[in-house]
Amino acid sequence: MSLAAVCVTIGGCAGLPAMSTPTPRDRPFTPDQVAQSDTNRLATLAMQANLDSLYVLLDKFYRRNPREWRKSGATSHEAAIERVRTAIQNSQPLPELGNRRDIQILALALDESYTGDRVAAVIYGLANMLITAHGGKTEFFLLDSMNATHVSNAARNIEIAVWMLTRRHDREGKPWLISNEISEQGYNVSFEREFGKMVGRLDLLVDMLNERYQRAGINYAHSLLFLQFLPVR
Template sequence: MKRRSLLLAVSCSTLLSACLSSPGQLAKTDIDRIADLHRREVFASLARLADKLYRRNPREWKKGGHPSREAALAKLTDPQRLGRSPEPEGRRGTALILAGLREDYAHDRVAAFIGGLNTMLFDAFDGKTEFFILDDLDAQRLYNAARNVEIAAWKLANARRSQPEGELPAGTPLLLSNEMGPIQNLSFEREFGRLIGSLDLLSQIVADKSNRTVVKVVHSLATAVFLPVK
């Protein structure tokens, strides 16, 4: 009996110590932990896309006056700047994505495209960087964000110059991404797929948890408009 009591006391003490060492875990459900995981993966995918775009489009980070690609990437993906617009005019979300893919856009197109996705996703996650018991995510916002990423990826692949720009002839993409030549480079497509998949899966998990139905849309990417996330 004394031995059982001693073992119980030790077990309780060990559990209490573990809880005290990470008190935030006391306020998290399994869904919160899943949301944290998917959110981290979403923004990690965005950082990888930024790196790929700067590698293929070095002229863009030079427009921002950065000394190197690494410096431009560090500023664009700085966690302290999450949710803030990277451009002088202060546009954010889908408005910034569209601006960066205009032919007359004078600033860093990569910063505009990634910054637009960043701030749009920041809003879809309700501006939170970590989730706890009392936090509620909106499954419809997450679903809409996934569709917006699909639309943005299509626009990225199809936005082209109507006039020559420097050494770049008319008809070339405003931003180089996938390459369909003899040696194909589909790494952008795969990364966009991961990002969209994470958002769709989390949207379904949140919808199941809240017993709500997500209104799904069927659209042609060529004519689709961005969906609201806020």
């Protein structure tokens, strides 16, 4: 069982709107897809889906922990969300994080002494870590390369972050961030599922990256060995 599967704290998530996942038919063809291999396309879609998952978690965490967005100086829940989304989409570091990047941000966000908006720091840190692990990009084309080890490490970092959020509490014994609920009042593990989907997408991409070069060699060997024409109808 992955560490993401043990993300359990007290609270509840009832009343949140359901999020729909686009189907292939919902995604129109764009000219830039011509410059993408199957792996490039999968990596691009996975990155978009993982960032969307972080935005879902951003909203969920703020709803469960309103004290956090108030620390940022935002005037509303929605304004706090937009602040973090804009920072991620425009690669603009949040001022309170200084010049820190990727795992440096996560280390700060998950430090007991941190007194700032922990939700913003965690979500921005995870997003920055994901983008860094993918070579600093969110879209991928034929000339782009990705390091499978870095992508795998990103998946493991998510599991570590989830474990820390699950197990660490303040001096009063309260969790840093309230998320899932498993209690007599209800059972809701939507946070765990969202984090788990992110880890699953990253691990699938790692498998494809590792397989890509092996399959290229095997396919070339097949073409030489069997000397067969390929069907056209």
